[in-house]
Amino acid sequence: GESVGLHLPTLSVQEGDNSIINCAYSNSASDYFIWYKQESGKGPQFIIDIRSNMDKRQGQRVTVLLNKTVKHLSLQIAATQPGDSAVYFCAESPSGGSNYKLTFGKGTLLTVNP
Amino acid sequence: NAGVTQTPKFQVLKTGQSMTLQCAQDMNHEYMSWYRQDPGMGLRLIHYSVGAGITDQGEVPNGYNVSRSTTEDFPLRLLSAAPSQTSVYFCASSYSGTPRQYFGPGTRLTVT
Numbered sequence: 001g002e003s004v005g006l007h008l009p010t011l012s013v014q015e016g017d018n019s020i021i022n023c024a025y026s027n028s029a030s031d032y033f034i035w036y037k038q039e040s041g042k043g044p045q046f047i048i049d050i051r052s053n054m055d056k057r058q059g060q061r062v063t064v065l066l067n068k069t070v071k072h073l074s075l076q077i078a079a080t081q082p083g084d085s086a087v088y089f090c091a092e093s094p095s096g097g098s099n100y101k102l103t104f105g106k107g108t109l110l111t112v113n114p
Numbered sequence: 115n116a117g118v119t120q121t122p123k124f125q126v127l128k129t130g131q132s133m134t135l136q137c138a139q140d141m142n143h144e145y146m147s148w149y150r151q152d153p154g155m156g157l158r159l160i161h162y163s164v165g166a167g168i169t170d171q172g173e174v175p176n177g178y179n180v181s182r183s184t185t186e187d188f189p190l191r192l193l194s195a196a197p198s199q200t201s202v203y204f205c206a207s208s209y210s211g212t213p214r215q216y217f218g219p220g221t222r223l224t225v226t
Contacts, residue, residue, distance in 0.1 A: 008154065032213050043118075043204050043217035044157070089156065093213035100145045100164060101172070102213055104156040 008087065010109045019077040021108045023090035028071060030092035034102065035064060035075045038087045047075070047088075077110075085112045115140045118218035120205050126224045127195040135190040135221050137205030144210040146188040150174065150201040151220075157204065163188055164210070195225045 013019050025033070031052045036044035050057045050064045050073075057064050063076040073090050087109050091102040121136045139146065147162035149172075159172030163182040177199060179191040188207075192199060202222050206215040 034214060036217075041220075043206075043219050046214060046216065049214055091213075100147070100162065100208065100210075100213055101159060102157075102215060104149075104158075106154060106156040 008107050008109045010111065012111045012113060013080050015080060015082060015112055015114050017080055019075075019080045019084070019110060019112075021075045021077075021088050021110065023073040023075075023105050023108075025071050025073060025090065025092045025105070027092060027094060027103070028068075029094055030103075032093040033064070033066060033073050034091045034093075035062075035073075036089045036091060036104075037084075038089065038107070040086075044089060080110075080112050082112045082114055085110055117141065118205055118207055118216055120203075120218040120221050122221060123219065124222050126226065127192075128226055129195060129197060131195050132191070132193050133195065135192075135203055135205075135223070137188045137190065137218060138186050139188075139205075139207040139216075139218075140186065141207060141209075141216070142185060143207035143216075144185070145215070146182065146205065146207045147172070147215065148178070148180065148188070148190045149204045149206065150199075151204060152201050160190065160203075192223075195223075197225045199223065200225045 034049040035047040038044045048059045061078045065074045087107040089107045090105045118139045144165050148160040149157040158174050161180040163169045205218040208215040
């Protein structure tokens, strides 16, 4: 999951396994959460989002879980593939008029071994 | 459409030089923003704009200026580059009312 400091948390999985990437967010007033994937040398790419009135949302091979009680967000990737290797960021946005602003976590490096 | 485009892709500056990082989007998004990404620091918001003629500061605005004269373009200016501004810079845009932002490919800037 996310952590403070200079070294990225890392997760190494075998191809075909399921991956779970965790994120602890800080603002209990955050209304909207997004997961981004960033491949080496590229910009962040949107994966999936969830609003605070939901606790689960599914996409294609991905599921996001939100636990507001403990301010925890997770991204589950099913049947992980080598192309899933990247840094994954969670981002949170407050409710109200400033809902454009995103605060990013520091990222988790996912490595998929063939 | 091309989405969010940024130029240049790479740039090396000497301390004290000035330059402008270009960002353009063709999705008619109202909201545009600039982030910098440093190792272990995630992405930090520099400046943002909710529409043409409107800009505001983010988390780390010092040393950077922006303007938004059109919906499509949002340039970032470094007036006097410093080594601390060595970073990768990303521009992003989104529709009004949603935080789901789309990112450009980035500009890698080195200040010596």
